[in-house]
Amino acid sequence: MRLTSDFFVSALTRRVFGDGGFAAVVRKGATEAGAVFVTTRNRMGEVTLFGPAPQTSYDEERPSERQFSLMLEGADDAAVEARLAKEMRFDPDIWVIEIEPGKLTVDELLSVAA
Template sequence: MAADARLTSATLVAALRRRVTAEGGFATVVVRGDDISGVILVQALERGRFTGLFERVPNLDGNYALMPCGPAPEDGAEALDQYIARRRRSDPDLWIIELDIPNAERFAAETIC
């Protein structure tokens, strides 16, 4: 693979879904974005309780990191819904994937970063 080649967003999301499911968790695509280069947001849940929202972002060394974004879990569902609506208006190519598994952030970071 060429040094500048990278996996598509669709491939990364599919791999994450398979990995979470294989570990006994639940993963679903809430919003399907651009297959090639859509930004990926991960809604982390544990036993149905929202624990955080994370975005896959490029870092300075040319790789990717998973960074917290959006409202804190204690801000409630309405704040999360409003944040996601704003993000979708400004970026229609955005992916949103929901993971319900302990340590969802770790699973996502290990798979898509």
């Protein structure tokens, strides 16, 4: 059984805060099944955007684990906003979460598909 988007976002933000990082819900989407997008910002102000991984990335053994793929890396705010606006035209129920990881890396917080 797959976790609801609301539950997943809540668990992610608690895990980030528990690890000494910071997380903020920038846009709240559909409680049950809204797609989740995660942004991080480096010290130079460049943004990395992760979005839902394509269905082909899912393993048969763990089909319920939420996976992400890298969508933009080293982008500026305008590029990220444009990409999210495009995603919202396709699905207006998306979630956008911004995180600043603490001790754990983004790859440890999210299941990022290769």
